[in-house]
Amino acid sequence: MNLSYWEIKTWLSNIDYTIVGSGIVGLNCALQLKEKFPKANILILEKGTLPQGASTKNAGFSCFGSLSEILDDLNTHTEQEVIELVKKRVHGLQLLRNTLGDKIIDYQQLGGYELFTKQDSDLFQECLSKKEDINNLLKPVFNAAVFSLKENIFRFKNIEENYIFNQFEGQIDTGKMMDALLQKALSKGIKILNNVSVTNFSEDANGVKIETNSFSFSSSKLLIATNGFASQLNILEVKPARAQVLITKPIKNLHIKGTFHLDKGYYYFRNIDDRVLFGGGRNLDFKTEETTELHQTAIIQNKLEELLKSTILPETPFEIDHRWSGIMGVGTQKKAIVKQLSTNVFCGVRLGGMGIAIGSLVGKELADLV
Template identity: 75%
Template sequence: MNLSYWEIKSWLTNVDYTIVGSGIVGLNCALQLKQRFPTASILILERGTLPQGASTKNAGFACFGSLSEIINDLKTHSEDEVFQLVKKRIDGLQLLRQRLGDDIIDYQELGGYELFSKTDDLYEESQSKKDSINLLLKPLFNQEVFSFKPNEFNFKNCHDTLGYNQFEGQIDTGKMMASLTQLVLGSGVKILNNSTVEQFSENDNSVNIKTDQFEFSTSKLLIATNGFASALDISEVKPARAQVLITKPIENLHIKGTFHLDQGYYYFRNIDNRLLFGGGRNLDFKGEETTELTQTQRIQDKLEDLLKTTILPHTAFDIDYRWTGIMGVGQQKKPIVKQLSNNVFCGVRLGGMGVAIGSLVGKELADLL
């Protein structure tokens, strides 16, 4: 890359902290570092023109897990682990709302609903375990979280009763990321987009970083790339592609709130009188373990089929856009926030809960130093 003396001097010299990834985690990490070390030189490197993973691609659910999802988590995690996961999500959402303000991110607590297909056992299991889950979560909310309500949205091919969570909210993802970015730039942190970190090597008191554009050294390196973490040899994180579509505006779209289906593997909501619908990774876990930002026919067909048969059975609609995001998942749902070596740290594996826990993981990452 053809860099001038000024560019090298102003952006790539005497860098104290370099953060890889300008998503929710990276930006919150930068803000926390600036708070702790006001005079430090902080640089964020972002591989995309916009944050490339999931931070600007997600559905904007301010959620902490549907009833069937929490029940499923208890099959692979202890009760205390699940309690701590939910607590971290709630704490993270509170931090996000405090940091940016509800008006700026268009936070609305319209409640969350869960549809249950008639072809599996999730409905019966959720009914039978609702009380024990409410008891588990009572210390966090001081009242019951999950209940059941009649299906007043005219959804078809599902049970007539929907799971309901009064505490679930929604945000405008674009407004959240734009305001976070403005906060970070306003604090004096620099962001370089279209810069992919290819490799790094460590000395006693610095890290040499090679991107596809330039090389430089930094005192500390903080990795916040989540779904792309495996590219930097963090093997506990696997990429998980999420495919999303959105319809053109629909007149009198009566759907309000956030909606889950099939243990949270499908999710939809009304945004600007359009139906945003995503998911389907469970149709092909291995195939969706990729960082390719493309769609597949199988999943797109399934999303459209569910729209026609279940969600909007009596409503004509046209698809306006389709896109994909890349999440970071692993065998456990607890995020990885740790020191990797003397001068390298990471905050990754958000497990599809980036809106909920991203702010907190970013803060925890900065606090490792």
């Protein structure tokens, strides 16, 4: 790109902090840096027209893990590690709510429900047998029992007759959240450039030289907040994980309220604007879904439609209105990676599908590193 003097002077000169990614982590990081250093010149680079990863593409669950997810985590993490994971998610959600306000993000604590298919009866029995143990494990975090049993009040079919209910789970409007974060960042004088991909960077005595698909410039510090796309900047502990989603057209008198998990959280759905938003299914084909391509596949979309017909809306006609995908960042551990990569380069990535829960906190921790 052939930039003018004015463009270079106004947008690309004397940059103190460059943040890659304008999602939840990147925007929160920028806001925290601006609070610490009010005179700092902060620039966010975003490869998409809108945030490209999962921040504007998620289901809007304000959650910290269903019972079966927590039990699954205990297979690869210690009890203390699981408690710390849940604590971070709870604190991250509170930070998000404090930053923007419940009204702005349309936060509603309607509770979360975990459903079990008849084929998952063994898992359901295991969850029942461990429910009180997990309630005791999490009691220091919530000062109350988290999980209880509820009858099938929403008349789903082909599932166990009881749900496991989480009284602390909530939901938000993802679009409103991201719009509010973007507006807040802009109001503080933080600059955001869209459709700019970072292709390379190198350090010198003065800071970091950053190359993009359009121009090159220098910055004192570089902070990478690209989560699912982190491997493209050689952060190899993070693998992309695509999440496919669909949403129905409005359904009259839609009776579903709350957030819903199925199959260890690999499927999730909710009511938004009298529509069912339904996503997941990457466990059907993990390898294919380990991608940064924002496409859909027949195997997953067909399964989502099948579950809508057989389980979620068995007696209600519906039409699919729209389909999309988002890219999460996952790895061998659930703990996010927030670290210094070199003298002037830092990263906050691998949110493990919990971006709403921990994105604000990871952004703050990334800013605190600098």
